Amino acid sequence: MKKAKQETKQAPEIQDSLDERRSFSLRLPKRHAAAVLPAYLAHLAAAADHLERSSRARRLHTNAASPRGAATWSSVPFYHPSTFDTLALDPDLKARLLADLTAFADGREFYSRTGRPWKRGYLLHGPPGSGKSSLIAAMANHLRYDVFDLELTRVATNADLRALLIQTTNRSLIVIEDIDCSLHLTGDRGIAAKRRNKRRRLHATASDDSSDSDSDGGDMGGGGDNHRAKVTLSGLLNFTDGLWSCCGEERIIVFTTNHVDDIDPALLRPGRMDVHVRLGACGAPAMRELVDRYVGVGDHEMLHAAEGCIRDGAEMTPAEVGEVLLRNRDDPDAAVTELAVELKARQSAGDELQWEDSAAELSDESPRKKGRKGLGWEGKVRILGRLRSLTKSESGRRGV
Incomplete structure (x- = not known):
């Protein structure tokens, strides 16, 4: 009997707690309503907007x-x-x-x-x-x-x-x-002359090389161009x-x-x-951030060498840096070393390109294209040796 009475007494308390979770009641004297309500309602609106933003499915x-x-x-x-x-x-x-x-x-x-x-x-x-x-x-x-x-x-x-x-x-x-x-x-707005001339040359070449196909399917092709131009x-x-x-x-x-x-x-x-x-090449801070995130390396002699290459003009996009690190994510030392070697190779290729460009005019077999081919694996091995010697000498100067 006592147990039944206790359950009867607890039931209203449980119901009251459920009601409190569903709603709140704010009571204040009327003389303070004008000062309090606008700020309070603005706060509620901001809180509701924040909840809607954070919970909405995008x-x-x-x-x-x-x-x-x-x-x-x-x-x-x-x-x-x-x-x-x-x-x-x-x-x-x-x-x-x-x-x-x-x-x-x-x-x-x-x-x-x-x-x-x-x-x-x-x-x-x-x-x-x-x-x-x-x-x-x-x-x-x-x-x-x-x-x-x-x-x-x-x-x-x-x-x-x-x-x-x-x-x-x-x-x-x-x-x-x-x-x-x-x-x-941009065709009707007067773009650069080189782009207009290039399109004209391409159009003339296409007309000469494919006159038969144009006569067979010219209406179809023209219809497609007109459709896109709408x-x-x-x-x-x-x-x-x-x-x-x-x-x-x-x-x-x-x-x-x-x-x-x-x-x-x-x-x-x-x-x-x-x-x-x-958005361009990966800078030294961004490169260091990627290395730390991909392979967990915050300090490494080859990381300093890679930063030096970036400061000297070597360029890699964030996607290229990420690909090198992803290939070696199970070997942090190899990841940082390969990244430094690749950056040094690009720096050397850029230096060679700059020197050769000053000595000759560019053509289809120009130094610009030769410089972009890189140095190959043998060259990269030589670069690795130079990087290691440079980092050792740098650490020796720091110790002095």
Whole structure:
């Protein structure tokens, strides 16, 4: 009987605790309501927004080819391991990017006050393997945004481009990779004379060599060119900063290219591409960060030699450095040694190229091409011996 009474007494307490988990009650005198409630409600809204950002499932979208139907997006869950903590970037550049992205994400009041669309444009340019795609993934992970990978060659008309833009969501990165290769958008705007002349020569050669095939399939080929030309530079400009770019909030438009000089200047001005980020060869701090992350080496004589080669002009992209380390991830000494040898080989090839270029004009058999062939394994063995002697002499001078 006593046990039943105890259970009866405990039941309301359990129910009260469940109710407390579901809701909270704030009571305050009316004379303090005007001073407390606005700040409290703003705090609740900010906390809810943070929870929604951190818990929302993000997706990677791409536009499907639909020549006859409406332009649509298809998507898959977005999971990418790249973050700013794992990204091999110059520390100053990384800090500036993080500050700019954070200011953009927190800029609702600023953009509303200034009357600017809440969007920002980034141009990422550099050689293949310099980390452009990894940086895009790190930006998306930092901001918790969806990614819309726009393939322009699959877009038939400017109307389809606008339809795709309208379907994108707020808090998203809209990415056009290799913008210089997606479409020939610069033909009507007067690009460099060498590119015009090159296209003319290629067109003349193709006309001479394949006149029969042109006569057989000329209509088909011409139809394909006309089809691609329906997406114009004007349509792309409206996509970046025209009226149709304002049909959403909190969006970042990212262009990538390996050759920034091939892009029409109209696409690059402020208001379209606000931030230009050049990603190039791996610097000494980024190289050291990669070595530490891949093979766990923070100090090594060959690591100092590799840094010296970078300071003297040797170049490797982050992807190339990562590949060398990945091949030797089970042998840290071999990984750092091979990296130093490769950098020294490239430095020696660059020195040879510079000397030979000053002595002769470049041609198809030019020293530039010879210098790029590298030194071979025998040369690399000699370089390894020199690196070891240099590191020993350097350590001896330090000891003195």
